[in-house]
Amino acid sequence: GERNFFTISSYSNAKVLEARLNSNLVHMWDYHGQDHQLWFFDGELIRSKKYPEKVLDISVSDYQKWFWGNINLGSAHGGENQRWQINGGELVSSYKGLKTKIYQGSQNNGAKVGG
Numbered sequence: 161g162e163r164n165f166f167t168i169s170s171y172s173n174a175k176v177l178e179a180r181l182n183s184n185l186v187h188m189w190d191y192h193g194q195d196h197q198l199w200f201f202d203g204e205l206i207r208s209k210k211y212p213e214k215v216l217d218i219s220v221s222d223y224q225k226w227f228w229g230n231i232n233l234g235s236a237h238g239g240e241n242q243r244w245q246i247n248g249g250e251l252v253s254s255y256k257g258l259k260t261k262i263y264q265g266s267q268n269n270g271a272k273v274g275g
Contacts, residue, residue, distance in 0.1 A: 165198040165209055167191065168251060168260075173267050179208045184233045186216070188262055188271040204243035204254065205236055217242050218253050218275050230274045231260065 168177035175188040179196040191197065198209035199216075206216040217234030218241045229241070236242060243254035251260040258275030266272075 163200040163209075165200050167197055168199055168206075170262060171249075172262065172265065175267075175269065175271070177273060179211055179214075179233055181210075184214065186231055186233060186273060187269075188266070188273060189269050201244075204245065205238070206244050208233060215242050216244060218255055218258060220255060222274070223256070223258070228263070228274050229255075229258065230272055 169175070170188060174191060176191045176197050177186055177199070178189040179186050181196060189197070195210040196208065199206050200209060202215070208214055211233060214233035215236045216231055218231050219229040220241050223229030234242065241253065241255040245252050245254070252258070253260070253275050260273060260275050263272040263274060
């Protein structure tokens with residue numbers, strides 16, 4: 161079917177979620193509209209336009225250790241930590257209902273994202 165691509169942007173600044181090139185990492189960066197800043201839903205999974213074989217994945221092991229799970233790209237397995245919904249304009253993980261946040265409220269390019 162047809163894919164509807166979108167950006168995942170911050171309310172606190174003009175930055176968007178970006179898949180780092182040749183990496184499983186994601187971070188916030190100034191918008192430029194290239195494919196590694198565009199995303200699409202595949203059911204409840206969110207895939208990168210640039211790397212459609214990967215999905216957004218919140219680290220359960222990080223969350224269990226630090227109550228903060230980094231969001232990265234991972235191979236799809238459909239677990240709660242890879243299922244997402246938009247609720248009130250916020251990206252929310254099915255894992256514990258964690259809301260997506262920028263680490264320490266950073267305004268910088270390269271800021272980590274998690275929940």
